[in-house]
Amino acid sequence: MTEEAGESQAIELKEKANAKFKEQRYEEAVQLYSEAIEAEPSAILYGNRSFAYLKLECSGYALRDATEAILLDRKYVKGYYRRAQAYMSLGKFKFALRDFEAVTNACPNDQDAKKRYLECKKIVQRIAFENAIRVDDVKKSVADxxxxxxxxxxxxxxxxxxxxxxxxxxxxxxxxxxxxxxxxxxxxxxxxxxxxxxxxxxxxxxxxxxxxxxxxxxxxxxxxxxxxxxxxxxxxxxxxxxxxxxxxxxxxxxxxxxxxxxxxxxxxxxxxxxxxxxxxxxxxxxxxxxxxxxxxxxxxxxxxxxxxxxxxxxxxxxxxxxxxxxxxxxxxxxxxxxxxxxxxxxxxxxxxxxxxxxxxxxxxxxxxxxxxxxxxxxxxxxxxxxxxxxxxxxxxxxxxxxxxxxxxxxxxxxxxxxxxxxxxxxxxxxxxxxxxxxxxxxxxxxxxxxxxxxxxxxxxxxxxxxxxxxxxxxxxx
CATH class of the missing domain: 3.60.21.10 (Metallo-dependent phosphatases)
Structure with a gap:
């Protein structure tokens, strides 16, 4: 298959996958995104498949795809966005904060991105505070x-x-x-x-x-x-x-x-x-x-x-x-x-x-x-x-x-x-x-x-x- 044919096929498959995603048929969307990636891999395709995996609660696969998207295009902001959400789903808040920070640095006027960065930062700070005040006696109960x-x-x-x-x-x-x-x-x-x-x-x-x-x-x-x-x-x-x-x-x-x-x-x-x-x-x-x-x-x-x-x-x-x-x-x-x-x-x-x-x-x-x-x-x-x-x-x-x-x-x-x-x-x-x-x-x-x-x-x-x-x-x- 020529490069032009592969690119054309990938675009067609992406459009079909996007339609399935909008219909909330996420497993079918993943399959179509996968076929598109095989035809002509791109950061956008990996980013889209990452989002579909998140909808299917496959955070590990979503993390992998978001990382692959970033490797293909370091300036692909949605890749960092998707990876941040995957990290959040896994409870890895410090890693998520790093990616949310990358999004805000790339898009300083994006108020939604700034809001999410600040919320994630608040969670990281709260966890640090909870760890700092944790009592050594693990047998101490809230019920007491x-x-x-x-x-x-x-x-x-x-x-x-x-x-x-x-x-x-x-x-x-x-x-x-x-x-x-x-x-x-x-x-x-x-x-x-x-x-x-x-x-x-x-x-x-x-x-x-x-x-x-x-x-x-x-x-x-x-x-x-x-x-x-x-x-x-x-x-x-x-x-x-x-x-x-x-x-x-x-x-x-x-x-x-x-x-x-x-x-x-x-x-x-x-x-x-x-x-x-x-x-x-x-x-x-x-x-x-x-x-x-x-x-x-x-x-x-x-x-x-x-x-x-x-x-x-x-x-x-x-x-x-x-x-x-x-x-x-x-x-x-x-x-x-x-x-x-x-x-x-x-x-x-x-x-x-x-x-x-x-x-x-x-x-x-x-x-x-x-x-x-x-x-x-x-x-x-x-x-x-x-x-x-x-x-x-x-x-x-x-x-x-x-x-x-x-x-x-x-x-x-x-x-x-x-x-x-x-x-x-x-x-x-x-x-x-x-x-x-x-x-x-x-x-x-x-x-x-x-x-x-x-x-x-x-x-x-x-x-x-x-x-x-x-x-x-x-x-x-």
Whole structure:
């Protein structure tokens, strides 16, 4: 192909890719941008593909493409812009600040770029301040400063109340009704739920064993991401949680969706009501870095207090990382490991009472994804690893398991089965962020059978508050 023909083909493919991007069909856009790059690589094409990868939450690939764009054209400002956003998505704020500074230097009159630079600088400074004042005694808890007895209930409060009986089924019915009508639980009771949830999670092992009796239904749900009204729809379709209708929610309860507070209070409430029949796995978004960027931290501060946001961080660090059902089904939010020979005992012995590290067993459990190729490859997210069918098979054989259930990824039909049926993804947030057009799903199994059965559903309406309403503008470029 001549140089002129390659350039012409690249332009045509770019235009098609741009159209797919505008239609929010990001995977198709990535494919077309890739074909255009193969025909005639350019900084613009790499920059555009970087943006599409960001939309697909593939921050690692987005970072790679933005860097390639900059290498091809050091003056390509959007390359720095895209790379800054990729760094922000990964919580690498100092690197993001460097790129935002490059944008402001190149475009000194760009007020939007200046605003983002200053916001990023503020985050870096705040992190430095937090590190400077951090108390050496890591056992000191935010909860220690709480005095629930001193919190009075306003005379005009008409929501559900907690008394000496604690959480009851009646309280949960009243809570769901109040929250579904855009009401708010009094902060005293919200704090009480958090403190009791922290206490119960602290007693849980890192890897929880679940026994489902023969003939009993058990439900596994994937990411909820603050989509409260879709969460209520799950209960409508599948029945309210109870001792005879147990659930496992597999991480990413919060962030992005703007009803994350409502989601987490209801989920924690059911955990307290049915501690041996309602289970929760930690996701990668149950972390301070993610919450700071993707909305939960801002939502809690808006609806309650900064102090409560700090307490949520503590509670999240107590949530178990994985479950095994009937000694045969391994359930975790992200996936498998960057090294062979990891055992269930290794997971049980993993210290989870912390923010997620950037490597190791805990990181992989929260961040990894399956791929079709054998072996392993660097993560498309920039954290964790991508693992092939042989990795899944080795892990299952070594630990005498039948299959893996994980979440963490949007799937068009709400679920996906790969690796010869040995690795299942379930994602329970339909029309993710009000733009992906995907369905949601949950899995039912029955004790004594364990064959997964899938229920797929569409999104339901919600009040007119857009997703990411509380998120940092730095991830909304």
């Amino acid at each position: 400063a709480l005095d629930l007895d001193s919190m009075s209930i306003d005379d005009d409060y008409d929501g559900p109340c907690l008394d000496e009986k604690g959480i009851t089924a009646e309280f949960m019915e009243q809570l769901i009704d109040k929250l579904s009508k855009c009401g708010k639980l009094h902060r005293k009771y919200a704090y009480q739920i958090l403190l009791e949830a922290k206490a119960i999670f602290e007693k849980c092992p890192t890897l929880v064993d679940i026994e489902v009796p023969d003939g009993q239904k058990f439900t596994i749900c994937g990411d909820i991401h603050g989509q409260f009204y879709d969460l209520l729809n799950i209960f409508k379709l599948n029945g309210m949680p109870s001792e005879s209708n147990p659930y496992l929610f597999n991480g990413d309860f919060v962030d992005r969706g703007s009803f994350s507070v409502e989601c987490i209070l209801v989920l924690f409430g059911f955990k307290l009501l049915y501690p041996n029949h309602f289970y929760m796995s930690r996701g990668n978004h149950e972390s301070h870095t993610m919450n700071r960027m993707y909305g939960f931290d801002g939502e809690v501060r808006s609806k309650y207090t900064e102090h409560m946001a700090q307490l949520f961080t503590e509670v999240f660090c107590c949530i178990p990382l994985a479950h095994v059902i009937n000694k045969k089904i391994f359930v975790t939010h992200g996936g498998l490991f960057s090294e062979d020979d990891v055992t269930l005992e290794d997971i049980r012995n993993t210290d989870r009472f912390r923010e997620p590290p950037e490597n190791g067993i805990m990181c992989d459990l929260l961040w990894s994804d399956p791929m079709s190729m054998r072996g392993r490859s660097p993560s498309k997210r920039g954290v964790g690893v991508q693992f092939g069918p042989d990795v899944t098979e080795k892990f299952l054989q070594k630990n005498n398991l039948e299959y893996v259930v994980r979440s963490h990824e949007v799937k068009l039909q709400g679920y996906e089965v790969v690796h010869g049926g040995k690795c299942i993804t379930v994602f329970s947030a339909p029309n993710y962020c009000d733009q992906m057009g995907n369905k949601g799903a949950f899995i039912n199994i029955t004790g004594g059978d364990l064959t997964p059965k899938y229920t797929v559903y569409e999104a339901v309406p919600h009040p007119n508050i857009r997703p990411m309403a509380y998120a940092s503008s730095l991830v909304n470029i």
